[in-house]
Amino acid sequence: MQEGLFIDGDRMKADFDALSRIGSTGDGGVHRPTFSDAHLQARRWFLEVAAQSGFETRVDPAGNHSAVLTMPAATRTLLIGSHLDSVPKGGRFDGALGVVAALEVLRSVQDAQLELPVSLEAIDLTDEEGTLVGRLGSAALAGTLRPQDLENPRCGRENLKTALQRAGLSEAGLLSARRDPAQLAGYLEMHIEQGPRLARNGKDIGIVTGIVGIASYQVMFHGEANHAGTTPMQARCDAGLGASSFVVAAHQLVRNRYPDSVVNFGRAEFDSGAYNIIPAHALLHFQFRSPDESNFVRLDAELRAEAEKAARQFGLRVELHPGPKWNPVKMTPEVQAAFEQAADSLDLSHERMHSGGGHDADKLVRVTRAGMIFIPSPNSVSHDPREYSEWKDCENGANVLLRAAVEVANSSH
């Protein structure tokens, strides 16, 4: 480890503050959905600062924006990055902090005149949050983006077309943006935790071991409408009761038997039209996440079985419509080790944890060594203007990112 190597906290803070003003919502948050005016302005700002710092700048056919510190002898490049887009009315840390930290890593390496066997590339990946598709730039870069991903995008087909046009991009470009994995030395990202664990445990740094798998379902229970005053409790086919029982059973299942997993029912709806009519239909939307491949598969089957069980118990029919599904992935062990060594060299406390949210590293670990660190989110609020991290923690994270980047770069051969 480079004992004397540190980022310049004031310089990074100036960048972070400048970026927080672009698309500011006035209450601490930013509104920078993919290819909105504010988002495009943030990306221009990134290239300008990169150029002023003496870095080569690049924009690939997926719209990924890069600042490159080229090493003379390098044939490969270590990517360090995150994203400048935000959810609508989101926080100013999510993504943006990782981009300014990546830029600061490049400047610190440049200032220290380190010679590394690979080039360093600070990268702002396109549409991580999914205003359009979700992790679009990283999928394109990894070469895992498929034409059908663009056919039914989350934002709707027409919105995608219009948005791409605004940004001067094309679908053909997106589908051709794959980078040869042989030219990649890895991908590192620093991000806010977006959860309470680090703050609660008093740790400085979270070493991400993997990213959860995510699957979602729409569920419809079908029963029979009937008069709730004259129909005995035992003679009912109450879709609302089946749905409610499934919600409770799914929570119990996850709490009791899948402590590393989560389940959430974001939506429930039944309305028989009157207080005295038994609901014939009940709709649920739920999502579950698990960091472990075998648990992910087992939990999927068990949740489906719980829905069927609730239907049987209350004389209902149930339909399960699966939504998008992403399998869990593990971060590269040697990258995790590099982050840990870097944290130790800085006397920062750390713990291993999985990421409960999706990130670009999910796409990139499929083609190159990849890893992430988290810094504490003391109020655990994210995707909201109240999103907050202590600046000291941001600096700590950037220093870990810097030292790990040097380590990973030096271990590239």
Next chain:
Amino acid sequence: MQEGLFIDGDRMKADFDALSRIGSTGDGGVHRPTFSDAHLQARRWFLEVAAQSGFETRVDPAGNHSAVLTMPAATRTLLIGSHLDSVPKGGRFDGALGVVAALEVLRSVQDAQLELPVSLEAIDLTDEEGTLVGRLGSAALAGTLRPQDLENPRCGRENLKTALQRAGLSEAGLLSARRDPAQLAGYLEMHIEQGPRLARNGKDIGIVTGIVGIASYQVMFHGEANHAGTTPMQARCDAGLGASSFVVAAHQLVRNRYPDSVVNFGRAEFDSGAYNIIPAHALLHFQFRSPDESNFVRLDAELRAEAEKAARQFGLRVELHPGPKWNPVKMTPEVQAAFEQAADSLDLSHERMHSGGGHDADKLVRVTRAGMIFIPSPNSVSHDPREYSEWKDCENGANVLLRAAVEVANSSH
């Protein structure tokens, strides 16, 4: 009991069929909301048939339509009736059957040239189903209608005004329609069961012992929105989970500890806006019914306690907004006995049961002797075009109604 006394089933069937055509929905049902064209037409039909049968006809200031078989020596009147309004797109039996049976009772007594100590009045009570207010004509007649019942009617204030105007009625009239209880000898009604019990138990006649109390609540659970991927299960304040748990717990409470009561959640709604956001708010509408006064009060308190318990368990706040409430009432024992004797005299099997639905007898028993019988609803469907009873059961019910009416009339002194 009058051993040789029977109604004329064919005559009653002709009436029933004529009435089923007024407001017919073409699929076995009728659409006769209060003061709709079809409803007003049905009421005109009733007065015409009554007049053709030689009865005096009356319309009171609450719009209640009556056919009266006057007895020379009588100072009091025994009411026999039901209602000609229907729920929107309802069945052809609910209410209408009781009105044609009442008319048939009067004709049968007239044909038999019976002399009774009280007059008989077949009555079509206004707005039983509550398109406007609910049991409006019976409350007005009983003198329990209060001005505030007309201030916030179920249908909305303006709709009530317009509807009254259509029918040539006024609020002042409604509030003055009280009949002196000293002039009433009782109220008898025959109705379809609207539930499965008689058919399941193979009984011809249900002797109604009382009408359930009914209370309803709107419930709001308030928790905290948060990211469902990064917030541990234990750290959540999930309003949807609290609501679902309350639904399940309320059902368990009623099934396990209140076997004569029912509870129904007609509506539930929570929508965090995304699969991965924990719902901050959840709405429920529920209603419960109990035939017993002390159970009704205890169940009310226990259901409220269950809602509070679910809130505490999941770190939520809960608001309970009470809706309308009607206490349970008992039917007059001597009327129940008269119905039983009548059924026995006809060799019809019968059982005592409470009514799970509200009926006009609820209002009238507060001022006079009142009772009801049910006939089987084999498919247990009601308030729906599929509502159905066997014609033989309709005739049986009308014969019981006839003989009990004579008995109650003769016991009036």
